[in-house]
Amino acid sequence: MLEVRNINAGYGKVQVLRDLSLEAKAGEILCLLGRNGAGKTTLLKAIMGQVKLGSGAILLDGTDISALPAHQIPKHGVGYIPQGRRLFSELSVAENLQIGLMARGSGPQVLEDVLTMFPRLRERLDQRAETLSGGEQQMLATARALCLRPKLLLLDEPTEGLQPSMIALIRDAVVALKAQGVAIVLVEQRVEAVLQIADRVVIIENGRAVLEATPAELEADKELIHRYVGV
Amino acid sequence: MEFGPHLILAILEGLVQASVLTLTALGLSLVFGVMRVVNVAHGEFFMLGAVFAYGVANALAGSPVIGFVAALIIAPLLVGALAVASDWLILRRLNYDPERTIVATIGMLYVIQQVTLMTFGPDAKPVAPPFNQRLAIPWVEFTDKGMEFYYPWGLATTSYKLFVIAAAIAIGLAIWALMTRSKIGLILRATQLDRETAQAFGIPVERVYAFVFGLGAALAALGAVLITPIQQAHYLMGGDPLLLSFIVVIIGGLGSLRGTVVAAILIGLSNGIISVFFSPTLAKILATLLVAMVLVYRPQGLFGAKPA
Numbered sequence: 001m002l003e004v005r006n007i008n009a010g011y012g013k014v015q016v017l018r019d020l021s022l023e024a025k026a027g028e029i030l031c032l033l034g035r036n037g038a039g040k041t042t043l044l045k046a047i048m049g050q051v052k053l054g055s056g057a058i059l060l061d062g063t064d065i066s067a068l069p070a071h072q073i074p075k076h077g078v079g080y081i082p083q084g085r086r087l088f089s090e091l092s093v094a095e096n097l098q099i100g101l102m103a104r105g106s107g108p109q110v111l112e113d114v115l116t117m118f119p120r121l122r123e124r125l126d127q128r129a130e131t132l133s134g135g136e137q138q139m140l141a142t143a144r145a146l147c148l149r150p151k152l153l154l155l156d157e158p159t160e161g162l163q164p165s166m167i168a169l170i171r172d173a174v175v176a177l178k179a180q181g182v183a184i185v186l187v188e189q190r191v192e193a194v195l196q197i198a199d200r201v202v203i204i205e206n207g208r209a210v211l212e213a214t215p216a217e218l219e220a221d222k223e224l225i226h227r228y229v230g231v
Numbered sequence: 232m233e234f235g236p237h238l239i240l241a242i243l244e245g246l247v248q249a250s251v252l253t254l255t256a257l258g259l260s261l262v263f264g265v266m267r268v269v270n271v272a273h274g275e276f277f278m279l280g281a282v283f284a285y286g287v288a289n290a291l292a293g294s295p296v297i298g299f300v301a302a303l304i305i306a307p308l309l310v311g312a313l314a315v316a317s318d319w320l321i322l323r324r325l326n327y328d329p330e331r332t333i334v335a336t337i338g339m340l341y342v343i344q345q346v347t348l349m350t351f352g353p354d355a356k357p358v359a360p361p362f363n364q365r366l367a368i369p370w371v372e373f374t375d376k377g378m379e380f381y382y383p384w385g386l387a388t389t390s391y392k393l394f395v396i397a398a399a400i401a402i403g404l405a406i407w408a409l410m411t412r413s414k415i416g417l418i419l420r421a422t423q424l425d426r427e428t429a430q431a432f433g434i435p436v437e438r439v440y441a442f443v444f445g446l447g448a449a450l451a452a453l454g455a456v457l458i459t460p461i462q463q464a465h466y467l468m469g470g471d472p473l474l475l476s477f478i479v480v481i482i483g484g485l486g487s488l489r490g491t492v493v494a495a496i497l498i499g500l501s502n503g504i505i506s507v508f509f510s511p512t513l514a515k516i517l518a519t520l521l522v523a524m525v526l527v528y529r530p531q532g533l534f535g536a537k538p539a
Contacts, residue, residue, distance in 0.1 A: 080432075086425055095421075
């Protein structure tokens with residue numbers, strides 16, 4: 001589904017990603033672990049075309065999307081849930097979802113499905129996004145990305161600052177999407193959450209993918225996690 | 232001199248000014264709000280609107296009505312197209328950097344002004360109004376027979392001035408509908424709130440910017456076409472609208488369209504009234520003083536959001 005091949009990227013002269021490669025498959029949850037500043041968010045931005053590559057390629061179902069202008073990438077079925085949610089704060093819930101629907105011309109049935117998944121949003125369609133609670137905002141950010149019927153979903157720390165019941169809700173949504181065959185790339189700080197739902201884990205350090213493992217392998221060797229993400 | 236009828240006259244003059252100012256300032260406010268570009272060349276787009284209106288009306292010299300209507304449509308379109316071209320040629324290449332776009336639009340200001348001087352010439356040239364009936368201002372007086380209407384001598388407005396006010400209201404409502412009721416408006420507002428996320432949802436931000444810059448310039452041109460039958464076209468006429476638009480946008484709150492409209496009516500009206508009873512210079516002094524006060528006591532403007 002998604003193949004990142006030897007990419008180098010950064011901001012201006014500061015290089016963040018170095019020769020990074022990884023792969024995400026349909027119906028699988030790939031988790032990215034790593035310390036702050038390791039380059040996880042930059043990697044997602046590079047996939048979205050918001051950070052230009054110095055070299056390397058990003059393939060989606062075999063086509064290179066790294067040369068496309070950033071606004072074309074979502075049209076290929078990439079849904080993005082950015083860090084800090086990044087809702088259109090002054091727009092209503094309905095308008096935020098409308099933006100997601102417009103990205104790939106999704107019909108009303110898609111909206112219906114998404115609202116069935118997050119019934120809380122249906123009650124708040126006319127409310128401004130900034131007036132929602134933190135958990136509801138995360139639901140909206142997720143719903144907005146689902147409105148473009150993604151085949152690849154990128155989530156950047158979706159559970160940051162949420163209460164446990166909300167975390168469970170978001171996790172269930174992610175697992176449900178996996179079952180529908182969506183490829184999922186999840187950036188997450190909380191190791192125990194990662195081990196629960198990941199199919200594979202890639203550890204990123206200094207912009208490189210230094211280790212790929214299954215949750216079982218990480219569980220068996222706690223030292224690994226401690227070395228790369230421990231504080 | 233009776234006060235009442237003069238006040239009505241002053242309010243009408245003020246409303247005409249407020250109408251044109253509202254359109255011009257809305258253009259500036261849209262461009263700043265969505266693109267974060269301070270367009271110093273905005274007044275020149277206004278001037279070009281008037282100059283093109285003169286050109287179009289002259290080319291169709293047969294009937295003032297046809298000439299004016301054609302100018303009302305063609306001049307804003309031409310100016311808008313020119314603005315889109317300058318966005319693609321200049322602003323986009325500067326990556327919309329806030330400081331560099333200020334310098335670039337100052338450059339555009341002089342290029343547009345001097346090219347107009349070389350081609351259009353230094354003279355002020357009129358456009359014939361499509362209709363221009365004199366409408367005397369009525370007033371009431373109390374006599375032994377009770378209340379009576381009469382027309383104080385020498386006080387009148389024209390049907391064209393009333394048309395300018397009505398046209399500005401109509402265009403303002405159209406812009407409001409565009410921003411709040413249409414898909415284009417939704418895209419503009421989303422881009423204004425978060426450019427990067429808008430891009431992540433398939434919104435072609437560069438094309439949106441080009442459109443907004445064109446729309447902003449076209450609004451200024453529209454205001455100018457409306458005022459040329461009253462004021463004449465001249466290559467230096469862009470200075471005042473630029474200054475007043477900045478005043479309005481700052482008082483209203485940067486990026487707030489509602490604030491822009493309220494402030495434009497406030498400044499336009501007070502300008503008209505003070506100009507009639509005192510002097511135009513005093514009107515400008517007071518408006519500038521108001522900006523200073525707003526900047527000191529309410530830097531985000533009347534309707535601007537407080538920076539988080």
